[in-house]
Amino acid sequence: MKTKENILEPPATFENIKKTRIDSVDLLRALVMIIMALDHARYPYFSGLTISPADTEKTYLALFLTRWITHYCAPLFFFLAGTGAYLSLANGKTIKETTRFFWTRGWWLIFLELTVIAFAWSFNPSWRFGGVIWALGWSMLLMALIVRLPFKFITAFGIGMILLHNLLDGIKPADLGNFAWFWTFFHSIGNIKIEFLNYDFFILYSLVPWVGVMAAGYSLGYVLTWSPEKRRRWLLIMGIVMTLSFIFLRLNSFYGNPRGCTKG
Secondary structure (H helix, E strand, O other): OOOOOOOOOOOOOOOOOOOOOHHHHHHHHHHHHHHHHHHOOHHHHHHHOOEHHHEOOOOOOHHHHHHHHHHHHHHHHHHHHHHHHHHHHOOOOHHHHHHHHHHHHHHHHHHHHHHHHHHHHHHOOOOOOHHHHHHHHHHHHHHHHOOOOOHHHHHHHHHHHHHHHHHHHEEEEEHHHHHHHHHHHHOEEEEEEEHOOOOOEOOOOOOOOHHHHHHHHHHHHOOOOHHHHHOOOOHHHHHHHHHHHHHHHHHOOOOOOOOOOOOO
């Protein structure tokens, strides 16, 4: 007797899944890197631009769109990092190997952010900040632990963090006193004062909600192991639902980033 398929529970093994790359995932990775290059090329180092593309009083449509489109970039970097990890399992890697990948790649990205990338942005050897690569690295370190948890928990963790993290916006780093650095690191944008070095470290991308985005991408990897017809159907349904939800939230602006907020 056939039993109803549980779409939230991945198979115990991936023996029946064809070991191949998914072209749409690779194309999306390439597209988002091109768009990110567009965003970086617009900086004054290269363009001589003196106005913010998001300044509605000074910008023009074409320039505004070059900034608007790049808001897809960071979420996709995190999301697809998780998706790729799950697909590597489908292609034969073990949980132990995936954990090791997240662990080693995470530390490597943090190192690059604090050295090569920081210098490339500022041409100042002493300048440091926590940007996208920094948050990617720390998210991967946490994912090294998270991937060992039950799949349903990972799915709930990722979706829950994305949907609910704005409920914590009312908590400010100063509310935690001596642990203000902790809240800045995990949830807020701002400086962390390193007293013994007399140094300010600026956090541009905090860990929340980005580790949740990576976990959600990991869960979506399971959907991508389905047959092409079933996969397209579910991706279309989820895409329509999330797009309509986004439009509803932004038109009403009662939840999420308020108008004028520039949080990563």
